[in-house]
Amino acid sequence: MKKVTKLLTLLLTISMLFGIVGCAGNTSSTGGTYKAGTYTATAKGNNGDVKVSVTFSGEKITEVKLDEHRETPGIGDTAFNTISAKIVEGQTLNVDTVSGATNSSNAILEAVKNCVEQAGGDVNALMTQANSEPTKTEQIKSEQTDILVIGAGAAGLTASYFARTAGKNVILLEKRAFTGGNSALAGKFDLGGSKFQEKMGVDFSAEDHYESVAHEVGVEIGKTADEEYIRNFTSKGGAYLDWLVDEIKIPAGKVTNGKEIYSADGSGIKLTAEAMTMLTDAVKKIGVDLRLENAATKLVTKDGKVVGAEVKGPNGTYTINASAIIMTSGGFAASKELLEKYAPTWAGTPTSNTSATTGDGIIMAQEVGAVLSNMESFTLNPTFYDNNGTTISVSGVRYNGGILVDTKGKRFANELGDYTKAALAELALPEKGAFGIMDSKGLGTKAEYCVQADTIEELAAKIGVDPKGLAETIAKYHDAYDKKAEDEFGREDMRSRLDTAPYYAIKVFPGIHNTHGGITVNTRAQALGTTGKPIPGLYAAGDVADVKLYGAEALTAAGVYGRIAAESAITDIK
Incomplete structure (x- = not known):
């Protein structure tokens, strides 16, 4: 995870960038640090205005409340919950922004700063006040689980769900403070042959989808389509959506161009952002051990088999031993180093991918013998x-x-x-x-x-x-x-x-838009080594693998192959 910057620099900068509108609420004068009462302010977030209310007693900040926002579900909420808790607990504005949610974090912090000013507080003092959260120094021991999943986007969340419902103990790692990854930003699912499409009066079969994807892969990527891999994904895409709609209850409501599934109003990233939030709730409900801000840094091998991973968490480093590891950590569009290595012309090119798409899983898999393919294609x-x-x-x-x-x-x-x-x-x-x-x-x-x-x-x-x-x-x-x-x-x-x-x-x-290459896998989502044979214990799904797909096609494939990876791992460790 990228090191976050401190608030002092951020607040001095964003005061020139964000338009702030403040209005005082119910107040009463006291002789303390603040004028007691509730104050509101708004600041520009990633998707629009963020409105915050802050309640003060005479001596301290007692509550920070998010009134209105249009930030991405699961991302803006996480930023608010994390930052507001630290402000109240530490009585400080000297807290870190949430990695991957910088604009949302900045808006919340600037709005709170404005409320402090309205209440007569000393913003400069709060900006230098140390956070009272104690330093955690306890020693973490190695752990054991059945299946370790690395990366909590569509592939990782889906793999975790099906591994857990099969009775396996599952630990799901996510290096950021929230789940969803690029999957939350996709906006739609592309697929064919679902009951949902049929219900909506749309005739678009799995075969129609295969032909569409094969054409896109052949024309737009310029490489021969892996027919078996793509047929496997397109034949199961409809069932994946029906599971999301029927079991997870995602708010799908509209079909366009036969294969494109959106929310009912067809707006922005609503469907996929909410789908990732709902999948996250679902895996937690069934007992998946979800660990946010825990980043896998290295895979552990023994006698040619991948048997675990070294992890860096908030409390230190530790090792998780597992019978199977499913790598679902995303692509490398935000990695200048990998782009310089495989596509130097495009190193430093802007991307809409999250800042977390740095190819960590690709590097870790290569270190244990996985073959990478299609890395120059995007x-x-x-x-x-x-x-x-x-x-x-x-x-x-x-x-x-x-x-x-x-x-x-x-x-x-x-x-x-x-x-x-x-x-x-x-x-x-x-x-x-x-x-x-x-x-x-x-x-x-x-x-x-x-x-x-x-x-x-x-x-x-x-x-x-x-x-x-x-x-x-x-x-x-x-x-x-x-x-x-x-x-x-x-x-x-x-x-x-x-x-x-x-x-x-x-x-x-x-x-x-996205990278195509990554860990070479077969149709069982097994990572392949230099001999072309599977590496025991290692599976991969989503953009971390060489899927030869992009956009909403890649999103659906991530979910489909996330489930396949879980089912393959379950079979292999019996």
Whole structure:
């Protein structure tokens, strides 16, 4: 886990970045440290305003309450719970931000700071006040479990659930303070052959999904599809979704393009974020030993078998011995070192992946003899957005009629074709970025990220795009749509006329969507060694493995192969 920075620097910086709105609540004057009462303030978080209420007695902070927010479920909540507890327990603002939830943490801290000022408190004193949490120095002994799962995204949570329901003792490690990983940010599941799709009146079979994935893998990644691996995943994807809907009760409610499963309102990352939160609750309920802020650092072997892992936790380092280890720790899009090694051209390229996708599991597996494959392959995304210093994907800009244009107002690629080709075309532009253009009926991303105007001409002027060029581009786009013909870039899908005001534009840039390569595995999710044979005791699922997939396909495959890994491990350790 990356070392967090201290609040003193953060608070001095974010005071210039975040807009703060404060209003006093019920107060009564006292002669103590604070004016007793409850005060509220808001600050900009990752997805919008975060509203916080802080209650003071005359002498101390008694409660910090999160009133309203739009942060990612499971991430923003964790940041609030962690930080608010430390503020109240330590009577200090000198606490660390939560790794992976920096913007949410900063918003909470800045809002609390504002409330302290309203209550007449000394912010500077609280910023230098040491946290009263005692240092933990107890010696941790080695432990034993049946199955150790490393990484709590879709693959790890699913593997843990099925291993535990089979009667095995399971420890699930997550190096960050919250679960979900990239899975929480995916937004949708792609699959076929589910009862849910049938219930929604959608005819899209597992075979339809296989053909779709095989085409995407062959065309977009440029490598031969592993037919057996992909058939295994697509044949079981429908059952995986039905389990999530029927047993875990995830709020799936909408199907688009046959295979894409969203929440009922189709918005943002709601479905997958809530799915990961609900999966987390489910594994804890059935007795999985979930350990947050515990990072596996090295695999342990004995006589050629992987038998455990060394772990670094809040209280020190220790070893967990296990009959089977399932590696589900994610890809390496955020690892500059691995990108420099395998794809040096793209080292340092922005990514929407979480900061935790540093390839730890890939490195650990390679150290015990696992073969890595496809490491040079990944998908670029042409529609990233800089949200307060955090790179997020706004792929919705390309759907429902949206187009991408350069500063001349001209399109340069098929927005819904090959992601990587579109991103490379964008990088070839002098400005190395573009503008997404939408109308009100096709707004596919958050309006607060966008420039808005009542006419196309006004919109072009606001964003510095040639108005004549943009008008000509839209006219040509409309002409192809009206004729039901391919446009100049071969786009046929998800088009509509851009003719309903208000109009929106968002500045986007390309970056790494996800990595494809990793630990070489077979269809039983066993990690393979240099001889092509399985490494005893080691399994892998999700982006840590060479799955040759991306986006929502990779998310569904992570869940499917997480279950397969658990079932394989259970069979092998009997």
